[in-house]
Amino acid sequence: MNTSLSFPLSSRLAVIIGDRATIPRMLEAAAELALAGPLQVVDGGNCFNAYPVARHLRRRTAAVHAALGRIRLARAFTCYQMVTLLQNLQPGDQPVMALDLLQTFYDENVRMAESRRLLERCIVQLTRLSRAAPVLVSARPPAEVCATRLPLLHILQEAAEALYFAVESSSAAQPAPLPLPGMETSLGLTEG
Amino acid sequence: MGRTLPSITQMFMEEEQSFARFRRALRRSDQLALDDLFSAARKHLAAAAYASNALPMETFLLAMLLEEHKEVLRLRALVERLAQSGTDG
Numbered sequence: 666m667n668t669s670l671s672f673p674l675s676s677r678l679a680v681i682i683g684d685r686a687t688i689p690r691m692l693e694a695a696a697e698l699a700l701a702g703p704l705q706v707v708d709g710g711n712c713f714n715a716y717p718v719a720r721h722l723r724r725r726t727a728a729v730h731a732a733l734g735r736i737r738l739a740r741a742f743t744c745y746q747m748v749t750l751l752q753n754l755q756p757g758d759q760p761v762m763a764l765d766l767l768q769t770f771y772d773e774n775v776r777m778a779e780s781r782r783l784l785e786r787c788i789v790q791l792t793r794l795s796r797a798a799p800v801l802v803s804a805r806p807p808a809e810v811c812a813t814r815l816p817l818l819h820i821l822q823e824a825a826e827a828l829y830f831a832v833e834s835s836s837a838a839q840p841a842p843l844p845l846p847g848m849e850t851s852l853g854l855t856e857g
Numbered sequence: 858m859g860r861t862l863p864s865i866t867q868m869f870m871e872e873e874q875s876f877a878r879f880r881r882a883l884r885r886s887d888q889l890a891l892d893d894l895f896s897a898a899r900k901h902l903a904a905a906a907y908a909s910n911a912l913p914m915e916t917f918l919l920a921m922l923l924e925e926h927k928e929v930l931r932l933r934a935l936v937e938r939l940a941q942s943g944t945d946g
Contacts, residue, residue, distance in 0.1 A: 711859060711861060713861075715862060715911065716862070716863065716868060716911070719911035719912050720912065720914075723912055729912065730911065733911060740861060
């Protein structure tokens with residue numbers, strides 16, 4: 666069910682659960698945030714594609730490179746790297762966006778107990794960061810082959826201060842915008 | 858680790874695909890002309906990759922323009938040659 670949602674994202678941990686189709690919307694949100702100021706992006710699913718971000722920025726400003734330069738991107742390819750990345754982030758004014766956070770935690774080569782422990786450490790870090798600036802996290806449910814990792818998604822959901830489920834809109838050719846700080850918007854999201 | 862960005866060929870195909878509806882709305886002769894433009898841009902993918910433009914479509918458009926200008930230069934030379942042979946004869 667689609668609901669219109671007014672979502673002022675201010676200094677809190679917001680989690681958006683959706684499939685891969687959520688990513689283009691997250692990238693648009695990243696572009697919007699980069700227009701306003703510095704942005705820290707942590708990518709857990711190797712899904713940050715700079716080209717759509719640049720395209721979106723180009724529609725909004727002539728200073729594309731300046732805006733792109735305000736995005737600080739770090740990619741994590743293992744859950745251990747994800748923990749380290751988040752631990753090393755200093756809380757500041759800039760919003761933090763964690764893309765596809767759980768993807769590295771779905772790795773079957775890491776024991777479930779270990780993944781759980783590492784995720785809990787990540788959540789501690791995300792909560793710490795969210796006290797200073799908005800933190801927007803996106804996550805996907807596990808694929809069928811690693812369905813036993815579903816509890817990790819539940820742990821993240823429980824930690825969220827604001828929880829949203831991205832709803833597929835089959836008729837929409839353009840992705841709907843994501844909530845941004847201080848912005849009231851109508852979303853294809855269902856509040857959880 | 859894999860790629861962190863799509864290759865220039867992937868980007869080119871994505872950009873070409875984004876004009877699919879536009880192409881479909883054109884008449885057949887215009888579709889062929891549009892296909893020629895994209896074919897012209899495809900010749901310069903290596904250069905476009907080297908350019909690493911954040912907005913690759915700008916590079917593709919310039920590549921199309923480049924090929925068009927080469928054609929203009931070729932035709933201009935041909936016209937001059939024909940004019941020259943006309944005055945000589």
